[in-house]
Amino acid sequence: MAQKVIAGNWKMNLNLEQSLELIEHLNTKEFDEDVRIIVFPPALFVQPISSLIEGDFEIGVQNFSQNNNGAYTGEISITQSESVGVTVGLIGHSERRAYNSESNELLKAKVNHAVVNNFDFIFCCGEPLSIREAGKELTFVKKQLQESLFHLTANQINGGIIAYEPVWAIGTGVTASSVQAEDMHKNIREWLTEVYSTDVANSISILYGGSCDVSNAKELLGCPNVDGGLIGGASLKAEGFSTIIQSY
Numbered sequence: 001m002a003q004k005v006i007a008g009n010w011k012m013n014l015n016l017e018q019s020l021e022l023i024e025h026l027n028t029k030e031f032d033e034d035v036r037i038i039v040f041p042p043a044l045f046v047q048p049i050s051s052l053i054e055g056d057f058e059i060g061v062q063n064f065s066q067n068n069n070g071a072y073t074g075e076i077s078i079t080q081s082e083s084v085g086v087t088v089g090l091i092g093h094s095e096r097r098a099y100n101s102e103s104n105e106l107l108k109a110k111v112n113h114a115v116v117n118n119f120d121f122i123f124c125c126g127e128p129l130s131i132r133e134a135g136k137e138l139t140f141v142k143k144q145l146q147e148s149l150f151h152l153t154a155n156q157i158n159g160g161i162i163a164y165e166p167v168w169a170i171g172t173g174v175t176a177s178s179v180q181a182e183d184m185h186k187n188i189r190e191w192l193t194e195v196y197s198t199d200v201a202n203s204i205s206i207l208y209g210g211s212c213d214v215s216n217a218k219e220l221l222g223c224p225n226v227d228g229g230l231i232g233g234a235s236l237k238a239e240g241f242s243t244i245i246q247s248y
């Protein structure tokens with residue numbers, strides 16, 4: 001069985017004081033030990049947050065460089081991230097693809113760099129609205145996975161995490177229906193079975209992301225092939241984020 005994961009992607013929101021308040025509030029909550037909980041604050045705040053966190057939360061970075069330390073102005077490396085307590089990084093969020101021109105090829109390099117460094121990652125995929133309207137979402141998402149992820153060996157991908165985030169559902173308040181989410185997740189699981197094996201496919205957590213909040217989390221997370229959520233806006237409020245984690 002794939003591990004249940006709930007991750008909060010804060011994006012470029014909150015200042016330091018608000019970030020610490022959110023963590024202090026989360027510290028007062030109790031969560032099921034079976035759920036892997038990860039927060040992705042702005043990288044600037046990772047260190048103060050990691051000294052404040054009391055529960056079994058992990059801290060992730062929203063992005064990291066495909067290079068080792070060196071002359072890459074504005075970038076952060078895996079080793080730097082690990083040195084302040086980060087255990088996992090996002091790869092290929094649709095906002096990075098759209099605003100930072102991150103191509104499937106570049107994302108493949110990040111995947112490889114993470115694997116070489118034994119650094120956990122959540123690989124994000126998902127189609128824009130025009131592709132969904134044309135009925136080509138399966139082909140589109142499969143290509144993203146084929147070009148950036150499916151070159152890994154079974155050992156390398158085993159136990160990994162994929163997040164399906166339809167672009168049209170991110171930050172829009174329009175969520176995928178549980179039928180749409182389950183359909184894509186089931187297909188991703190089938191592709192993993194074809195490329196690797198049933199065992200590998202079942203070891204990979206496939207998260208849903210895109211306007212997932214307290215009103216729809218139970219239904220989305222209840223789908224057989226949805227192993228968790230990557231939560232944006234709704235992860236910025238401790239009460240709502242806790243309720244989503246407790247939906248399991």
Ligand code: PGA
Nearest residue numbers: 170171210211231232233
């Ligand atoms: P949202 O964002 O929950 O605000 O739609 C999800 C994400 O982009 O990870």
